[in-house]
Amino acid sequence: MDWWRSLPAGGQDTLIVVALLLPSLIVAGLVLSRLTPWPLVRALLWRFRWANGVFVALIAISVGMGIGLIAQERGLRQGTAQAADKFDMIVSAPGSELTMMLAAVFLQPSDVPLLDGEIYNEVTNHPRVDVAAPLGFGDSYEGAPVIGTIADFVTYLSDDRIEGRMWQDPFEAIAGAAAPVDIGDVFVPAHGHGASADPDAHSDEYTVVGRIARTGSPWDRAIMVPIESVWAVHGLADGHAPEDEERLGPPYDAAYFPGTPAIVVRAESLPATYALRSEFSRDSETMAFFPGTVLSNLYRVMGDVRQAMSILTLVTQMLVAASVLLGLFILSRLFRRQLALLRALGAPARFVLAVVWSYAASLLVTGAVLGLALGYGTAAVLSRIVTQRTDILVQASIGWTEIHLVAAFLSATLLLSLIPAWSVLRTPVMSALRS
Amino acid sequence: MAEGLPLTVRDLAVSGERGRTILSLASLDLAPGTALGVEGPSGAGKSTLIYALAGLATRVEGAVTWGRTDLLSLGPEARARFRSERVGLIFQDFLLFDELGAEANAAILASFTPRTGRGAIRGQARDLLDRLGVPRAARTVASYSGGERQRVAVARALAHDPMIVIADEPTAALHRQAADALTDDLLTAVRERGRTLIVASHDERLLARMDRRLRLVDGALAEAA
Numbered sequence: 001m002d003w004w005r006s007l008p009a010g011g012q013d014t015l016i017v018v019a020l021l022l023p024s025l026i027v028a029g030l031v032l033s034r035l036t037p038w039p040l041v042r043a044l045l046w047r048f049r050w051a052n053g054v055f056v057a058l059i060a061i062s063v064g065m066g067i068g069l070i071a072q073e074r075g076l077r078q079g080t081a082q083a084a085d086k087f088d089m090i091v092s093a094p095g096s097e098l099t100m101m102l103a104a105v106f107l108q109p110s111d112v113p114l115l116d117g118e119i120y121n122e123v124t125n126h127p128r129v130d131v132a133a134p135l136g137f138g139d140s141y142e143g144a145p146v147i148g149t150i151a152d153f154v155t156y157l158s159d160d161r162i163e164g165r166m167w168q169d170p171f172e173a174i175a176g177a178a179a180p181v182d183i184g185d186v187f188v189p190a191h192g193h194g195a196s197a198d199p200d201a202h203s204d205e206y207t208v209v210g211r212i213a214r215t216g217s218p219w220d221r222a223i224m225v226p227i228e229s230v231w232a233v234h235g236l237a238d239g240h241a242p243e244d245e246e247r248l249g250p251p252y253d254a255a256y257f258p259g260t261p262a263i264v265v266r267a268e269s270l271p272a273t274y275a276l277r278s279e280f281s282r283d284s285e286t287m288a289f290f291p292g293t294v295l296s297n298l299y300r301v302m303g304d305v306r307q308a309m310s311i312l313t314l315v316t317q318m319l320v321a322a323s324v325l326l327g328l329f330i331l332s333r334l335f336r337r338q339l340a341l342l343r344a345l346g347a348p349a350r351f352v353l354a355v356v357w358s359y360a361a362s363l364l365v366t367g368a369v370l371g372l373a374l375g376y377g378t379a380a381v382l383s384r385i386v387t388q389r390t391d392i393l394v395q396a397s398i399g400w401t402e403i404h405l406v407a408a409f410l411s412a413t414l415l416l417s418l419i420p421a422w423s424v425l426r427t428p429v430m431s432a433l434r435s
Numbered sequence: 436m437a438e439g440l441p442l443t444v445r446d447l448a449v450s451g452e453r454g455r456t457i458l459s460l461a462s463l464d465l466a467p468g469t470a471l472g473v474e475g476p477s478g479a480g481k482s483t484l485i486y487a488l489a490g491l492a493t494r495v496e497g498a499v500t501w502g503r504t505d506l507l508s509l510g511p512e513a514r515a516r517f518r519s520e521r522v523g524l525i526f527q528d529f530l531l532f533d534e535l536g537a538e539a540n541a542a543i544l545a546s547f548t549p550r551t552g553r554g555a556i557r558g559q560a561r562d563l564l565d566r567l568g569v570p571r572a573a574r575t576v577a578s579y580s581g582g583e584r585q586r587v588a589v590a591r592a593l594a595h596d597p598m599i600v601i602a603d604e605p606t607a608a609l610h611r612q613a614a615d616a617l618t619d620d621l622l623t624a625v626r627e628r629g630r631t632l633i634v635a636s637h638d639e640r641l642l643a644r645m646d647r648r649l650r651l652v653d654g655a656l657a658e659a660a
Contacts, residue, residue: 036546043534341530342547344491345591346519348512351547428493430486433526 013400020407024414028361031418037354040342044335044359051334055327056367062320063371063409066313067402068378072394073306074401075383077299079394083217084291086157088273091115091123091132091280092262094287098298101291104262106392107145107218109137109193117239117257119286123265124250126279128272131156134252134260136230139189140197142180146173146189146206146223148230150249156266157215164210170229170238170248173206176222177214178391184208187223189233202233216393231258313405321413328360328420339424340432349425356421361414368410372398439467439598439629440502440521442488447497449483458483458654460497465647467598468629470622472636472645480654481635482603488633489522489601490514501599519548523592525602525621529584531591533577537569540576541590548595556594563590567620582613586620593624600625602634606641614638 004012045052084105092100093113102108124132133156136148151166154174164183167174175181185208191201206225214220226248228238236258240247265288267273273290280288332339339352379396386394444463451457458480465471473481486492488499490506491514499506501521506514518524531540541560545553564571567586569579576587585605592600605621606614618641625632636642650657 034550039535039539040532040543040546043532046534337530338532341526342543343515344489344518344524345544346515346517346522347547348515429491430483430493433491433530434482 013404016400016404017407020404020411022411024361024411027357027415027418031350031354031357035351035354037351037358040338040355041358041362044338044355045362048331048334051331052363055324055331055363056370058327059320059324059364059367060370060374062316063368063406064374064378066316066405067372067375067398068382069309070313070405071375071379071396071398071402072382073309074399075379075394075396076386076392079216079383079386079392080295081292083215083392084295086215086217086266087264087291088267089265089277089288089290090262091119091265091286091288094284097287097289097294100262100287100289101294103137104135104264105217105291106390107137107147107222109145109261112261114259114261115263115286116259117252117254120252120257120260120263121254123263123280126276128268128276129265130268131264131266132250133264134227135262135264136227137261138234139191139202139230140193141187141189141223143193144176144179144181144221144223145193146225146230148225148227150227152249153264154212154224157219158212161213162210163213164208167209167226168248170226170232171204171206172209172226174210174212174224175208176212176220176224178220179211179223180221181208181223183211189223204229204233214393218391220393221391227260317405317409321409321416324364324413325416325420328417329423331359332356332420332424336424336427336432340427340429343425343429344433352425353418353421356424357417360417360421364410364413364417368406372402372406375402439631440504441465441467442599442631443498443500444488445498445500447484447487447495447499449480449487449492449496450494452494456654458487458651460484460656463649465631465633467631468626470625470632470634470644470646472634472642472648473651474636474642474648475651475657477637479651481651483654484651485601485603485633485635489518489524519544519595521597521599523595523597523600525585525588525592525600525605527604527607529581529588529608531576531584531587534575536573537564537571537576537579537583537587537590540587541594543591544595552595559596560590560594563593563624580613581609582617585609585613585617589617589621589624596628598628598630600630600632602632602636604636604638605634606636606638615640618644 087105090100090104093115095112099110100112103110103112120134123129131152133149133153137145139146162174181187186205188205189202190197190199192198228248231238237256239252239257241253241256265276267276277288277290280286342352376396376398383394383396386392442465444460447460448456449458473484475481483492487495495507497507504517506517509517538560541564542557545556548556567590569583569586569590576584606617609617622644634641634645642648
């Protein structure tokens with residue numbers, strides 16, 4: 001057991017695949033040794049190419065669907081986790097963590113109470129806080145959210161990968177990688193989001209001066225602007241005292257701070273993050289939470305769904321295995337005369353077994369490999385759609401779970417296909433020859 | 436060179452699926468190198484007899500002895516080995532693998548016989564195809580004429596140099612001219628090596644060239660010709 005744990009993860013997974021396939025490999029060795037059934041197998045494959053093709057397609061589709069679903073689910077999980085990666089901790093007014101996370105990380109804002117300037121300053125001036133970004137939601141441009149924040153957050157979010165330059169004026173903007181504006185574009189944001197957005201509510205123009213690299217999160221579609229301008233556009237104070245009107249970014253004067261629904265906090269270290277969470281978790285005043293934890297709670301709830309899905313996949317695979325078996329019985333009927341001929345000519349039973357089994361194995365292996373490819377393709381297409389719709393970068397990949405599933409399916413069906421092969425041997429040669 | 440095998444049949448009885456006796460033959464002795472024609476109306480048991488002599492019949496009693504081998508006392512695997520070493524079989528409708536070429540069909544035994552003999556089988560198959568005038572083109576036998584196909588089948592039956600050749604209506608699917616040509620080829624191949632030939636047939640021209648004839652009616656010997 002210690003030996004097993006000492007293996008690298010890839011080593012364990014590879015060994016599992018080998019262990020799953022080992023029984024079939026042993027059978028293959030026993031059935032095929034010293035025989036050359038391949039020319040005949042090729043002949044049979046070609047003779048019944050249409051039936052074989054349909055058979056392979058059925059296996060490929062059913063394996064592909066199962067694989068695709070599992071791969072997609074994992075991709076979605078990794079994608080959402082990746083999207084939340086930059087959001088170590090969020091401080092907001094007490095309420096639903098899920099709602100706040102959806103608003104701040106996934107830019108699905110809803111009406112939430114605001115935090116005032118005193119709290120913001122307390123967070124931002126905390127010695128263990130690196131970045132504390134206020135967020136200002138509410139406007140959009142051509143469906144892309146226009147979000148007010150501070151320059152430090154844009155730098156942090158993009159890891160300083162900014163094409164063009166940072167804003168220097170309240171009405172300059174930085175575009176996300178997938179935002180519908182380019183450097184140099186001038187736009188007027190609409191008030192609100194989606195169909196209810198009012199394009200004529202504002203008249204102030206923004207100029208896009210920079211564009212950040214792809215983050216794999218919904219922030220890629222966002223247009224980021226100085227939060228001062230968002231407040232100003234909505235007729236609010238801009239966070240700074242009149243004598244400090246020219247200032248852009250913190251520190252803010254609590255008296256002129258209109259409020260923020262959420263503060264994205266980056267602490268100096270992981271222990272600091274935990275310390276800050278307890279410090280800013282205050283009944284009826286503030287709530288502090290880790291989006292990563294909210295997501296894993298969500299995954300845990302969805303874990304049951306995943307389990308149900310896995311069982312469904314397994315049941316489907318078993319049904320497919322059963323129909324594969326039935327199909328092989330029917331297919332082997334198609335060439336019982338050729339097989340009877342071989343026995344009449346003096347072929348040992350093992351040779352006939354080898355022909356039928358190799359034939360079945362060719363169909364099963366082809367189907368399973370195509371299924372793996374199809375599953376990857378399905379997951380890739382679904383991922384692209386999800387990425388397009390949500391801007392959460394979901395990447396399809398075939399993981400060990402899928403490979404193990406396919407290996408188990410393949411091994412089980414390969415062993416089961418000995419049954420139809422064996423049943424062929426039980427037909428009397430003479431009656432088969434004359435049929 | 437392999438020795439010819441004398442055939443001895445004693446009290447052979449083959450029953451059908453419902454237990455009814457469909458063939459009975461009290462006694463038959465055949466010297467090595469004899470060509471035996473089995474004739475009789477359809478359903479008389481001609482095929483049953485020759486398959487029984489090849490060790491292919493089920494529900495069979497009595498003794499079929501080739502040389503020192505009591506075929507019916509052997510299990511299916513040993514009988515198969517006996518056929519793959521000693522017996523060449525030819526069928527009415529050729530039973531070739533249509534997707535394979537002439538050579539691959541003629542040398543099909545090389546796919547399951549011991550490795551050491553495979554080269555000899557392939558070489559013999561090629562020689563036979565050449566001698567029988569079958570084109571050894573790369574194309575599959577599906578495009579061959581009936582006569583050519585049956586000659587491929589003859590080459591297959593002889594490629595492992597068996598001393599026993601058993602043929603079930605070998606000319607029935609061929610037109611007259613091709614049937615006569617095949618009869619010539621088959622008899623030449625059999626005679627030159629002193630092989631025993633047993634043919635079930637309706638074809639009078641083929642039967643006329645046999646050394647002995649055996650007539651079956653309703654599963655029993657009618658007369659020896």
